[in-house]
Amino acid sequence: DHIYSQELDRNSNTIEVFVARLRKKLPPGSIETIRGLGYRLTCPE
Numbered sequence: 001d002h003i004y005s006q007e008l009d010r011n012s013n014t015i016e017v018f019v020a021r022l023r024k025k026l027p028p029g030s031i032e033t034i035r036g037l038g039y040r041l042t043c044p045e
Helices: 014-025
Strands: 031-034 038-041
Touching (some): 014 031
């Protein structure tokens, strides 16, 4: 059993919008984009 449907909408930009909003609230460099994998939170210096 799954909580959510396994059919993904590949054209949805929900994650991109969420990450963009987080980037506005966090210090610059806090979220790193890892191409082909996703995102990573970092500790900016």
